[in-house]
Amino acid sequence: MSVNARTMSDDELFYGHKACPGCGGALVVRQALKVLGKDAVAALPAGCMSATGFNFPQLAFANNAMITPFAATASVLSGIEAGLRAQGIKPDGCTVVGFAGDGGTADIGLQALSGAIDRNDDVLYFCYDNEAYMNTGIQRSSETPFGASTTTTPAGPSHPGCVTGKKDLFAMVAAQGIPYAATASIGYPNDLLKKVEKARDIRGTRFIHVMAPCPVGWGFPSSDTIALGKGIVDCGLWYLAEYEDGRFTLNRDPGRFASVADHLRSQSRYRALTDADIVTIEAHRDQVWQRLRQRCSCESS
Amino acid sequence: MLEVIWHARGGQGAFTAARVLGAAASADPDTFALAFPTFGPERRGAPMRAYTKIAARPIGDRSASRRAAIVVYLDDTLFADGWEDELAEGGVVLLNSKVAHPDARVVTVDGSGLAADILGRAIPNTVFLGAIAALCDAVTLENVEEGIRATMPAKLHERNIAVVRAAYDLVAGRARADALPCCSEAAPIEGASGEKEREASSVVSAEPPARIIPQLQELTVAPERFARSTCFQGGHLVSKNAGWRSLRPLVDQQACTGCFNCYLLCPDGTIYKQPGAGSSSTVAIDYDFCKGCGICAKACPAHCIAMVEEGGGRDEALHIRQ
Incomplete structure (x- = not known):
């Protein structure tokens, strides 16, 4: 039975947390735990979700959860999984799951993730991508897109902000032959839920990279988080794809992209972008999609 | 809680002894122990310390002990002025030395000599496990033997157990008849309150709600409860948003x-x-x-x-x- 708003569990396993209003990352954790259930054991490195979920004695996770060293999310997941098995106390249907931000995954935790995939440990790793180190005050990560202003890549009249593009984690984990990898966005919740459900039932290392807009870091009203999560997919700056059994699948191929300019102009982090910068971003998007379409057999349009 | 400070030089086996002592004490399922060393980048021969903590409930304080009921010196050159500052009231110093010490609080044992005779090497660490078993209620001789079997390589069991027994006989024969007061008092009191906490938590979880959702609690957690452990109740909410x-x-x-x-x-x-x-x-x-x-x-x-x-x-x- 597919999980959706009607069929999903009434349990709220991530509740009372101190994330900002309209937090995309919090929604990733909440929805994932809805699918994975109370026996999931979660591990989170330094980042928004650990800072806002574990405010002793206010502990927002109702399932077992712990904080890991920043670089060690995937290693701790491996250890939890092996420990539960060795002690014979791993419940049926228990998923050992990590929730790390883009900085904790693409920068600081990358080698630990690569190691877990290398060993094919039976863990599920979520990267909730808000495109910068939001917990510490919006510093650039290697998932910060071109043109975004952060405190370490400040934009101004003569500088577009971040001058590098997003690191392609999805391709990196696929290159290691991971059993299952996917990209998703909280703007497409049913696609996300379907992927979590699929990942839950696959053994070996699974990786899901979820776009999680951040009202504070991106600069938009807290009520627009879902709209931004949908908009970034519709204009082609993010994509919904899967890698399974060595095959790439594009879950959504918008034949015509929505306006990149409209999407970018709705966020204050892009306020210094010139029209020429936006043309550059569109050209880069088209290159990315050319590669994606070559790589993927298209599932639907 | 019973705390033991081990002073030694790198290579004398202080951390091994601290660990065996913890394993010995925690052989009892209702007793918890921590053992850990502190040292810098120095290697063999440099002064170092190790610590053992033993209590009737999980130990939350993982910091080095400042004062302890038992302070062991595996090397008498480390026994220096100010040793009293580390010693808790009613406590005892165990000093590896051939020479007796005038202060009644200092029990000397020729650990190196005993180890050389039985082990063939002057590694004094397990000698003091036997001495502690003789002085203190926290561990018995049987506990220590079990701890050695559980944590040391099999080929070392027999001779180290012989060392422990010899040291036990040596110290039990001549030390004070009363065991350390700090040990015999501490254990039962902590055990009783630990029991109460376990009862309280089982009451809370007796009826799991049909729908799992963290609930607002009326009380915050008191320090005397949370300071005992590094694990806490999940889904515990004390403030609204x-x-x-x-x-x-x-x-x-x-x-x-x-x-x-x-x-x-x-x-x-x-x-x-x-x-x-x-x-x-x-x-x-x-x-x-x-x-x-x-x-x-x-x-x-x-x-x-x-x-x-x-x-x-x-x-x-x-x-x-x-």
Whole structure:
């Protein structure tokens, strides 16, 4: 039975947390735990979700959860999984799951993730991508897109902000032959839920990279988080794809992209972008999609 | 809690002894122990310390002990002025030395000599495990032997157990008849209160709710409870998030179609399903934890959720909707 708003569990396993209003990352954790259930054991490195979920004695996770060293999310997941098995106390249907931000995954935790995939440990790793180190005050990560202003890549009249593009984690984990990898966005919740459900039932290392807009870091009203999560997919700056059994699948191929300019102009982090910068971003998007379409057999349009 | 400070030089086996002592004490399922060393980048021969902590419940304080009931010196050149400062009242120093010490609080044992005779090497660490078993109620000779079997390589068991027994006989024969007061008093008291805590927590979890959702607790956790462990009750909420909100979502129950879009998309999970008229369902909001982000109002295809200023009434909400 597919999980959706009607069929999903009434349990709220991530509740009372101190994330900002309209937090995309919090929604990733909440929805994932809805699918994975109370026996999931979660591990989170330094980042928004650990800072806002574990405010002793206010502990927002109702399932077992712990904080890991920043670089060690995937290693701790491996250890939890092996420990539960060795002690014979791993419940049926228990998923050992990590929730790390883009900085904790693409920068600081990358080698630990690569190691877990290398060993094919039976863990599920979520990267909730808000495109910068939001917990510490919006510093650039290697998932910060071109043109975004952060405190370490400040934009101004003569500088577009971040001058590098997003690191392609999805391709990196696929290159290691991971059993299952996917990209998703909280703007497409049913696609996300379907992927979590699929990942839950696959053994070996699974990786899901979820776009999680951040009202504070991106600069938009807290009520627009879902709209931004949908908009970034519709204009082609993010994509919904899967890698399974060595095959790439594009879950959504918008034949015509929505306006990149409209999407970018709705966020204050892009306020210094010139029209020429936006043309550059569109050209880069088209290159990315050319590669994606070559790589993927298209599932639907 | 019984604390033991081990002074030694790298290579004398102080950390091994600290660990075996902890393993010996925690052979009893109701006893908990920690053992850890502190040292710098120096290697063999440099002064170092190790610590053992033993208590009747999980030990939350992982910092080095400043004062201890038992302070062991595996090397007498480390026994220096100021040794009294580390010794808890009624405690004892165990000193590896051939020469007796005038202070009654200092028990000397020729650990190196004993080890050289039995082990063939002057590694004095396990000698002092036997001495501690003789002086202190926290561990018995049998516990220590079990600890050695559990933590040391098999080929070392026999001779180290022989060392422990010899040291036990040596110290038990001549030390004070009373065991250390700090050991015999501490254990039963902590055990009793630990029992109470276990009972309390089993009462809480006796009836699991049909729907798992963290609940607001009336009391915060008192330090004397949380300082005992590094594990805490999940889903423990002590403060609301309502104060963050300047706008409040109001649901028009008549217009709600029960699509649950708002429920699906709430980052805080504060929207819940409730029975509506007939067989239909609608949604309601937990205002204790809603932060007023407004995602639900934007997500509602029937436009039946309005964001109203805190303090405004229901009429105002309906007005905004129209």
